[in-house]
Amino acid sequence: MKLLRHGPKGQEKPALLHTDGTLRDLSAVLPDIGPAQLSPAGLAALARIDAGTLPVVPQGRLAVPWTGMRKFIAIGLNYADHAAEANMPIPKEPIVFTKTVDCAVGCNHPVVLPQGSVKSDWEVELGVVIGSRARYVSEADALAHVAGYCTINDVSEREYQLERGGTWDKGKGCDTFGPIGPWLVSADEVGDPQNLSMWLDINGVRKQTGSTRTMIFTVAQIVSYLSRFMTLEPGDVITTGTPPGVGMGQKPAPEYLKAGDVITLGIEKLGDQRQTVHAWDPALIDG
Incomplete structure (x- = not known):
């Protein structure tokens, strides 16, 4: 479904x-x-x-595909080739941070740059939506707790994330920095979450091409691991890392989002997104 x-x-x-x-x-x-x-x-x-x-209806504005999200958890550096482009070592355990629930928006919602942002970046990621409570679950049982999957753009302000001290969170939870959707696809329809191709373009130019096959930690490993540090509840979402091609890894120089850019991205079986980037405008955040 x-x-x-x-x-x-x-x-x-x-x-x-x-x-x-x-x-x-x-x-x-x-x-x-x-x-x-x-x-x-x-x-x-x-x-x-x-x-x-059921009645056929015209499509209106697309919102986050479900409601009641309590946690928006993220995994960093979960693709070996992305870790390499970021000049960071491959992690021995999953790197965990959080995105604010309030940053979650529909798949085509405008991305609004924070005031003074100069290093906002893109990241196509596989989202994992929890369907039943997971607490100290084994890796073998972990996928039974997954309701489905979705496409996520883990928009990130790299200066805030890496140059302002403290944790990564301050560069990850800005308003509109979590486009989700267009839909939530049930786990039975997706099948193997470790065999999905993914891509992202900026202004029609391909920047990211990858596959969940190259994740360092699988979905099952991530769900099991997180369940040892927190209780995962139905409606919680985990965004699982990005393949190479993010803005800060572009050669010969990094590239970052600017007003007017158009981001398009998608994951096999899970649907596509399209966002236009805007300079700071609070009127666009809650639309």
């Missing part, structure tokens, strides 16, 4: 993308797509619905 939420801010409605390419309204059968619907029982109930009997 491909689940999504669409419509004006504050009036989003749940829907799914039917196999015939049409958007089908779910609002008559469930109030929203949240933690209850992402549970194994909730997904099983949705799978029993004959999508062909």
